Amino acid sequence: MKPLFIVIFLLFSGFFSMSISAGGSDVMLDPADIQLEDRDAIKRGAKLFVNYCLNCHSANLMRYSRIAEDLGMSNDEVSSQLITTGAKVGDTMKVTIVEEDARRWFGTAIPDLSVIARARGVDWLYTYLRSFYRDDSRPWGVNNSVFKDVGMPHVLWELQGLQVPVMEKYTDEQGNPSEVISGFELIEKGTLSTTEYDAAVRDLVTFLAYLGEPGKLQRLALGKWVLLFLAGLLVLTFLLKKEYWRDIH
Ligand code: HEC
Numbered sequence: 572m573k574p575l576f577i578v579i580f581l582l583f584s585g586f587f588s589m590s591i592s593a594g595g596s597d598v599m600l601d602p603a604d605i606q607l608e609d610r611d612a613i614k615r616g617a618k619l620f621v622n623y624c625l626n627c628h629s630a631n632l633m634r635y636s637r638i639a640e641d642l643g644m645s646n647d648e649v650s651s652q653l654i655t656t657g658a659k660v661g662d663t664m665k666v667t668i669v670e671e672d673a674r675r676w677f678g679t680a681i682p683d684l685s686v687i688a689r690a691r692g693v694d695w696l697y698t699y700l701r702s703f704y705r706d707d708s709r710p711w712g713v714n715n716s717v718f719k720d721v722g723m724p725h726v727l728w729e730l731q732g733l734q735v736p737v738m739e740k741y742t743d744e745q746g747n748p749s750e751v752i753s754g755f756e757l758i759e760k761g762t763l764s765t766t767e768y769d770a771a772v773r774d775l776v777t778f779l780a781y782l783g784e785p786g787k788l789q790r791l792a793l794g795k796w797v798l799l800f801l802a803g804l805l806v807l808t809f810l811l812k813k814e815y816w817r818d819i820h
Contacts, residue, residue, distance in 0.1 A: 598717045598752070603697035605777040608791050610642050616778025617642075619771060621655050621664075623726050624684065627673070630664035632685035633782055641781070641788055677722045678710075688783035693776050700727065700772045704736045704755060716752045731768045732761030 606612065617638060620630075635658065639649040646660045654660070656667060666681075673681045688696060699717050703725035706714035711724035716736065725731075739753035763771060781788060 598698070598702075600692075600694040600698045600717070601701070603693040603773060603776050605693055605697075605773060605780055607777065607780055607787060609777060610788075612774045612777040613781045613788075614642055614644070615771075616774035616776070616781075617653055619775045620778050621653050624775075625655065625664060625666060627666065627668055627677075627681045627723075627726075628684045629666035630685045630782055631683050633664050633785070635660045635662060635664065637785060641785055679722045684779060684782065686783045688776070688780040693780050696776045696779055697772055700775065701731070701769065702755070703728070703731075704734050704752075705758070727768075727772075728761065730761050730763045730771060732757050733759040 635649050635654060636646070638644070638653065639646055639660065644652075649660055656665070658665065668681070670680060673679075691699075695717060699715060702716040703713045703721075704716065705712060709720065710722075713721075713725045713728075715721040715723075725733075734755040734757050736752040737754040737756055738750045740748060740750055743749045757765070761768065
């Protein structure tokens with residue numbers, strides 16, 4: 572009996588394992604609510620990624636050909652829809668920016684995003700990409716409520732528009748007056764509505780989650796068949812038992 576228990580336990584713990592977010596900030600994170608099996612969302616997210624992020628961030632652990640395979644796209648589709656850099660389908664998602672230039676322009680190295688979803692968690696990413704706000708004291712004119720004094724410009728501002736923080740006063744444990752950001756107010760409209768922008772960011776985060784663990788997509792698909800098989804087996808075993816015991820009762 573014991574080994575069977577262990578197998579069942581392992582099967583289920585895999586399904587219910589949750590991603591743990593390592594935010595490292597006190598700000599409340601909004602739930603990303605992504606559906607990793609949603610290949611259309613991953614595709615839309617991949618398009619956003621190559622258009623808005625790949626100028627600066629690489630994803631060196633991912634090849635375009637793997638995306639084609641996982642998402643059921645032809646090599647031609649990948650070339651025309653996802654390759655913006657002159658790369659070949661078999662290449663990894665490299666970036667053209669030179670690290671030294673990046674340091675000079677942004678004051679920091681630009682991280683590769685291959686496993687960022689595992690490092691930060693999807694909720695952090697979802698919140699981060701929606702929390703840039705105007706701050707004229709910063710080099711790019713923006714700051715971020717989950718990444719204080721961030722070195723990245725708000726590259727999606729045309730889509731989201733520009734927002735300012737709504738501050739809330741409170742008294743901390745030592746009795747000193749303090750302020751926190753309790754929300755945002757849009758002062759300049761973007762090309763997308765707030766709901767559309769949130770949906771676009773959710774797609775992008777779905778892509779980043781896939782990027783961090785591409786094998787999971789296949790595991791999820793396989794897992795459904797395994798469960799279905801087990802359910803079928805249960806019914807068969809039950810019927811067999813009834814058949815065996817029929818004459819005895
Ligand atoms: C113009 C260059 C540029 C573009 C385009 C850009 N980023 Fe960044 N990004 C940066 C820089 C620079 C940093 C490092 C910020 C720092 O350390 O202060 C950064 C940091 C980040 C981080 C935080 C990494 C960490 O340390 O945890 C994430 C996540 C991120 N970018 C996601 C994105 C996404 C998603 C896009 C596309 C929508 C994007 N970036 C587009 C320059 C860019």
